[in-house]
Amino acid sequence: EFSSRELSETLLARIARLDGELNSFITVTPDAALAAADRADAARARGEAGPLSGLPLALKDIFCTQGVRTSCGSRMLDSFVAPYDATVVEKLAAAGSVSLGKTNMDEFAMGSSNENSYYGPVKNPWDLSAVPGGSSGGSAAAVAAGLVPAALGTDTGGSIRQPAAFCGITGLKPTYGRVSRYGMVAYASSLDQGGPLARTAEDCALLLGAIAGHDLRDSTSVARGVPDYTAELGESLSGLKIGLPREYFGDGLDPAVEAAIREAIGVYESLGATVREVSLPHTALAIPTYYVIAPAEASSNLSRYDGVRFGHRCDNPRDLIDLYQRSRAEGFGDEVKRRILIGTHTLSEGFFDAYYKKAQQVRRLIRQDFLDAFEDVDVLMGPASPTPAFDRGANKDPLSMYLQDIYTIAVNLAGIPGISVPAGFVGQRPAGGRPAGGRPAGGRPAEGRPV
Numbered sequence: 001e002f003s004s005r006e007l008s009e010t011l012l013a014r015i016a017r018l019d020g021e022l023n024s025f026i027t028v029t030p031d032a033a034l035a036a037a038d039r040a041d042a043a044r045a046r047g048e049a050g051p052l053s054g055l056p057l058a059l060k061d062i063f064c065t066q067g068v069r070t071s072c073g074s075r076m077l078d079s080f081v082a083p084y085d086a087t088v089v090e091k092l093a094a095a096g097s098v099s100l101g102k103t104n105m106d107e108f109a110m111g112s113s114n115e116n117s118y119y120g121p122v123k124n125p126w127d128l129s130a131v132p133g134g135s136s137g138g139s140a141a142a143v144a145a146g147l148v149p150a151a152l153g154t155d156t157g158g159s160i161r162q163p164a165a166f167c168g169i170t171g172l173k174p175t176y177g178r179v180s181r182y183g184m185v186a187y188a189s190s191l192d193q194g195g196p197l198a199r200t201a202e203d204c205a206l207l208l209g210a211i212a213g214h215d216l217r218d219s220t221s222v223a224r225g226v227p228d229y230t231a232e233l234g235e236s237l238s239g240l241k242i243g244l245p246r247e248y249f250g251d252g253l254d255p256a257v258e259a260a261i262r263e264a265i266g267v268y269e270s271l272g273a274t275v276r277e278v279s280l281p282h283t284a285l286a287i288p289t290y291y292v293i294a295p296a297e298a299s300s301n302l303s304r305y306d307g308v309r310f311g312h313r314c315d316n317p318r319d320l321i322d323l324y325q326r327s328r329a330e331g332f333g334d335e336v337k338r339r340i341l342i343g344t345h346t347l348s349e350g351f352f353d354a355y356y357k358k359a360q361q362v363r364r365l366i367r368q369d370f371l372d373a374f375e376d377v378d379v380l381m382g383p384a385s386p387t388p389a390f391d392r393g394a395n396k397d398p399l400s401m402y403l404q405d406i407y408t409i410a411v412n413l414a415g416i417p418g419i420s421v422p423a424g425f426v427g428q429r430p431a432g433g434r435p436a437g438g439r440p441a442g443g444r445p446a447e448g449r450p451v
């Protein structure tokens with residue numbers, strides 16, 4: 001057994017050695033981390049250890065942290081230091097955990113590859129030419145590379161589950177309302193939900209237990225007790241009814257990914273679960289629906305970055321309009337601007353009924369698909385993403401990037417939980433089994449990629 005200080009020092013040294021290349025952190029906070037580690041060690045010596053006492057972890061740079069920059073991956077917030085902690089940050093600290101820093105992400109959580117960060121792309125530790133997924137790519141890469149045992153991310157349309165899949169780890173998006181959004185920079189408020197990325201389902205269960213719960217500061221947080229999410233982890237799968245959505249195994253799914261997923265599902269069957277096909281008939285509408293609703297909410301949420309109250313301000317503004325225009329033109333990257341333009345358009349008079357209102361109606365149908373399916377089965381299983389991690393620069397066209405989200409975003413639109421667990425490997429697994437900052441334990445880079 002070793003102390004939290006020893007563990008934290010070891011991981012901070014590992015970050016210093018490997019993260020120049022991986023770029024999974026935007027800010028590392030060694031002094032605050034070691035102070036928290038010492039507090040955790042002292043609490044343990046007094047017999048007062050919290051549930052996560054001394055556990056080092058990392059926070060996606062979308063969670064406000066008092067005294068530590070919260071950039072949200074954007075030039076707009078490059079110098080923003082929040083005056084308070086997000087509820088989840090408060091809860092994790094109260095549970096005794098030790099934050100080592102803030103992880104890289106797509107700007108304002110918009111993206112599926114982490115190529116949209118003002119702080120540069122994150123590399124996938126299994127293969128440095130591949131993306132780690134997004135938008136919580138920094139959190140996923142940091143966990144996969146062994147820089148932290150767990151990290152927090154956010155999932156508005158797959159941003160926890162897809163990077164977890166690309167990096168071969170476990171990522172959990174809780175039910176909407178389960179985890180407080182207070183202090184989490186808003187992207188699309190009716191979809192955003194924070195959650196854990198870690199090695200195992202058990203670790204995710206422990207972290208969810210620490211961050212979940214009602215919060216008076218978030219009116220959408222659900223007023224229900226927090227169960228022990230680890231309680232049923234060891235139970236038999238016998239009798240579990242698994243549904244495979246027909247629409248998730250059709251055109252566009254990489255056959256190698258499908259083979260890995262089907263093999264993994266076979267393992268559940270061998271453990272006593274039964275499998276049947278189900279249908280989610282509105283699946284094809286999930287991407288168009290999401291890409292109306294999310295940009296609409298984003299355009300509204302991002303209107304607060306006006307160069308006046310906080311965030312980037314241009315030099316020498318001529319007048320107020322010039323201040324707004326240049327501050328926003330300089331502060332936001334291309335993808336964020338694209339979403340603001342789409343959202344502003346779909347919310348404008350004359351277009352609202354055709355786009356936003358229609359999307360809200362289709363959203364109900366998508367939710368109903370899931371409710372109908374859950375009449376027959378306990379859980380649904382399928383791929384998190386149509387392909388394994390792709391190479392940086394391979395998906396230049398925004399539409400092809402949006403298609404990445406086909407298997408994840410319906411879950412957000414329905415408000416239900418989703419988890420991505422490692423299912424296997426496409427291609428050859430590295431000799432040592434796990435990657436280490438681009439150098440798998442076996443020495444050579446992986447010739448395959450996790451799914």
Ligand code: GLN
Nearest residue numbers: 109110111156157158159
């Ligand atoms: N790819 C999605 C998007 O760009 C991911 C969003 C998210 O979950 N934060 O909107």
